Ligand SMILES: C[S@@+](CC[C@H](N)C(=O)[O-])C[C@H]1O[C@@H](n2cnc3c(N)ncnc32)[C@H](O)[C@@H]1O
């Protein structure tokens with residue numbers, strides 16, 4: 001695995017974070033060292049998908065990056081005639097994702113699309129995964145995305161939504177941000193790497209509060225919303241369509 005050193009040297013002006021070739025090259029290392037619980041979430045996604053996957057349906061992995069969620073689900077799910085649709089608008093990601101999935105899954109079982117997840121057709125879905133992707137959409141476009149997913153889900157289908165959280169309570173926000181920075185230091189990131197990445201993500205990753213997520217999921221139509229994981233300021237919810 002290639003080590004992430006993207007922000008190791010001082011950059012005159014830190015540009016907005018983008019999922020480009022350089023990020024795609026180091027992505028597995030970057031996300032493991034940045035998101036507390038990432039590996040656990042990936043492993044448990046598969047277990048959750050196993051419960052909800054329906055025969056003759058599709059699983060959508062939206063903002064798939066290198067396909068980690070799809071690989072975990074494909075290893076767990078055991079139903080007949082199930083296919084995976086993996087979508088990302090970064091060509092650097094989808095090119096690598098296609099190669100990785102080809103090595104692990106039968107070619108008829110998956111498709112990888114380079115597209116905006118807001119523009120894709122979505123239907124016959126038993127499971128939809130947004131693993132750290134919704135946070136990159138403009139806040140005023142997020143409800144429409146969830147409604148689109150809800151419409152494309154089969155009855156009994158599930159959306160698994162993982163996000164970085166922010167907190168309405170200033171003390172809770174400060175405490176969890178602080179421990180998250182300690183987590184990054186413990187994983188070998190320098191102060192310079194941490195601060196440059198924070199500037200790069202500033203207007204790009206806009207987190208919501210847990211309450212905003214629940215309210216938006218309910219507004220989109222989901223009846224059961226459950227917080228199944230939290231590691232510091234990162235959480236994952238599951239939302240079921242009745
Ligand atoms: C943090 S990564 C997701 C990680 C991945 N789901 C995983 O579990 O390993 C976010 C991904 O979402 C993609 N993305 C962001 N906005 C998007 C959009 N509007 N349409 C498609 N992909 C998008 C990015 O290119 C990036 O690869």
Ligand SMILES: O=C(O)C(=O)C[C@]1(C(=O)O)C=C[C@@H](O)C=C1
Nearest residue numbers: 030031034035132164197201205
């Ligand atoms: O908050 C941070 O510092 C992060 O790095 C978070 C985050 C994410 O949640 O997607 C941002 C970009 C990278 O893809 C990996 C992790």
